[in-house]
Amino acid sequence: MKIEFYGAAKCVTGSCHILKINNKIVLLDCGLYQGKDAREKGNEEFNFDPKAVDYVILSHAHIDHSGRIPLLYKKGFRGKVLCTNGTRDLCNIMLPDSGYIQESEAEWKNRKRIRQGLEAIEPLYTSKIAEESMNLFRGVNYGELIDVFDGLKVRFKDAGHLLGSAILELYVKEGQEEEVKIVYTGDLGNVNKPIIRDPEYINYADYLIMETTYGDRVHGDIDWAFKELINIIKITFERGGNVVIPSFSVGRTQEVLYALNKYVENNELKDITVFVDSPLAANATEVFEKWTEYFDEETKKLLYKGIDPLKFKGVKFTTSIQDSIEINKTQKGAIIISASGMCEAGRIKHHLKHNLWRRESSIVFVGYQAEGTLGRAILDGEKKVRIFGETIAVNAKIYSLEGLSGHADRDGLINWLDKLMEKPKEILLVHGDEKSQNSFNELLKSKEYKSRIMDIGETYYINEDFNRSDQNVKHRIIKLLNSIDNIEGMNKEDLIKEIGKVINRNDNKK
Numbered sequence: 001m002k003i004e005f006y007g008a009a010k011c012v013t014g015s016c017h018i019l020k021i022n023n024k025i026v027l028l029d030c031g032l033y034q035g036k037d038a039r040e041k042g043n044e045e046f047n048f049d050p051k052a053v054d055y056v057i058l059s060h061a062h063i064d065h066s067g068r069i070p071l072l073y074k075k076g077f078r079g080k081v082l083c084t085n086g087t088r089d090l091c092n093i094m095l096p097d098s099g100y101i102q103e104s105e106a107e108w109k110n111r112k113r114i115r116q117g118l119e120a121i122e123p124l125y126t127s128k129i130a131e132e133s134m135n136l137f138r139g140v141n142y143g144e145l146i147d148v149f150d151g152l153k154v155r156f157k158d159a160g161h162l163l164g165s166a167i168l169e170l171y172v173k174e175g176q177e178e179e180v181k182i183v184y185t186g187d188l189g190n191v192n193k194p195i196i197r198d199p200e201y202i203n204y205a206d207y208l209i210m211e212t213t214y215g216d217r218v219h220g221d222i223d224w225a226f227k228e229l230i231n232i233i234k235i236t237f238e239r240g241g242n243v244v245i246p247s248f249s250v251g252r253t254q255e256v257l258y259a260l261n262k263y264v265e266n267n268e269l270k271d272i273t274v275f276v277d278s279p280l281a282a283n284a285t286e287v288f289e290k291w292t293e294y295f296d297e298e299t300k301k302l303l304y305k306g307i308d309p310l311k312f313k314g315v316k317f318t319t320s321i322q323d324s325i326e327i328n329k330t331q332k333g334a335i336i337i338s339a340s341g342m343c344e345a346g347r348i349k350h351h352l353k354h355n356l357w358r359r360e361s362s363i364v365f366v367g368y369q370a371e372g373t374l375g376r377a378i379l380d381g382e383k384k385v386r387i388f389g390e391t392i393a394v395n396a397k398i399y400s401l402e403g404l405s406g407h408a409d410r411d412g413l414i415n416w417l418d419k420l421m422e423k424p425k426e427i428l429l430v431h432g433d434e435k436s437q438n439s440f441n442e443l444l445k446s447k448e449y450k451s452r453i454m455d456i457g458e459t460y461y462i463n464e465d466f467n468r469s470d471q472n473v474k475h476r477i478i479k480l481l482n483s484i485d486n487i488e489g490m491n492k493e494d495l496i497k498e499i500g501k502v503i504n505r506n507d508n509k510k
């Protein structure tokens with residue numbers, strides 16, 4: 001039984017971990033690399049045969065976790081994708097949208113390539129292929145124990161990160177070996193997030209695959225972050241500018257709308273105009289309104305009172321390109337929420353082009369900005385950035401409200417972990433940049449957890465006497481030496497030969 005770490009190892013995008021049990025291949029997520037990761041690692045090729053994959057068990061719909069499923073399908077995968085019903089419905093709009101982005105990017109590149117006399121390239125996958133891949137999806141309920149195949153059962157627990165998001169409890173049994181429980185956190189949510197419930201606690205895990213996006217940071221209280229947002233809006237409007245919020249269309253946009261609605265309801269914000277400039281955000285809002293059973297108590301109460309928490313006077317969902325262009329005429333007094341959240345693609349780039357150079361306007365980041373993205377460059381204080389081939393000065397006020405993050409911060413991760421009744425045998429850290437992972441790993445060690453940072457391409461053997469991880473080298477060498485008879489009196493060469501034999505024996509067992 002082994003887990004291969006294929007994506008989101010020592011980085012935050014491209015989540016994909018490969019579980020091999022009883023000759024079956026199961027992917028935990030199959031996400032797209034984004035930003036710098038996409039440029040460095042590439043999304044085109046898998047280093048395994050997609051046709052050989054039996055299942056994808058999907059933690060949640062975010063593209064960095066789900067975005068390569070259509071490519072897997074295009075390359076021959078015909079197994080099943082298991083996820084919650086909410087995740088399936090969100091993927092149903094997000095994956096075709098991702099396909100559309102791939103098509104547009106290929107078209108844009110091809111225009112250049114043709115002029116250079118180069119051959120045209122294919123999009124990674126099309127919107128149509130993404131739609132077709134949805135036939136493989138099987139939605140399940142939270143809390144149900146699903147018998148996937150002989151040797152694997154799975155239960156989806158609420159991860160409190162995005163509508164439908166899940167922590168995966170995997171009960172794995174290989175041959176005659178004892179059953180082990182592997183828990184994969186997926187992306188672990190923040191507590192007290194608007195709309196959705198808090199992350200559920202897990203009582204036990206033999207092995208834990210854990211995200212570490214904010215393993216080195218404490219991002220403060222959500223209520224404080226929303227109050228700060230309202231202040232920024234008021235100050236910016238007084239200055240005569242717009243507030244531009246680069247936001248993921250799915251999840252964060254609805255949360256921001258929920259918060260704005262709260263301040264409109266209590267009259268703290270009056271006569272505001274909010275443009276939600278993303279067709280995907282409009283569609284996602286519909287999915288949210290379908291899955292009200294996933295909402296937290298506070299939001300359910302609003303629904304009982306007849307208040308629509310995501311739509312209010314002053315909100316305009318723009319879907320057509322013409323309507324989107326019209327927004328550029330608005331010089332002041334508008335809140336523009338648009339995607340993509342890290343400013344790498346989509347309509348947000350137009351809104352940044354029209355507002356970034358204006359001292360009156362504000363740009364408010366409400367989500368994680370991965371290294372190498374336009375969002376990160378702006379946040380890191382670049383004075384000039386390139387958008388659509390044009391140099392744009394960064395004069396607007398730049399804010400980052402990390403408290404609105406969809407991810408638990410360092411304390412949130414530790415609090416969640418401390419709820420386990422017993423420490424896991426080992427915690428395998430994924431989904432974080434180097435600084436965050438190192439810091440969190442140190443913290444875990446100081447709390448006497450056994451943990452390690454997984455690397456891309458690394459294999460972790462579960463329930464093996466001999467584990468090729470480098471962390472327990474000493475322990476394993478002692479074990480190996482103990483298994484060699486007549487160690488006394490052996491010379492160095494013979495000893496090395498004997499160790500080699502034991503290693504081979506262990507290798508062959510796999």
Ligand SMILES: [Zn+2]
Nearest residue numbers: 060062161187
């Ligand atoms: Zn996520």
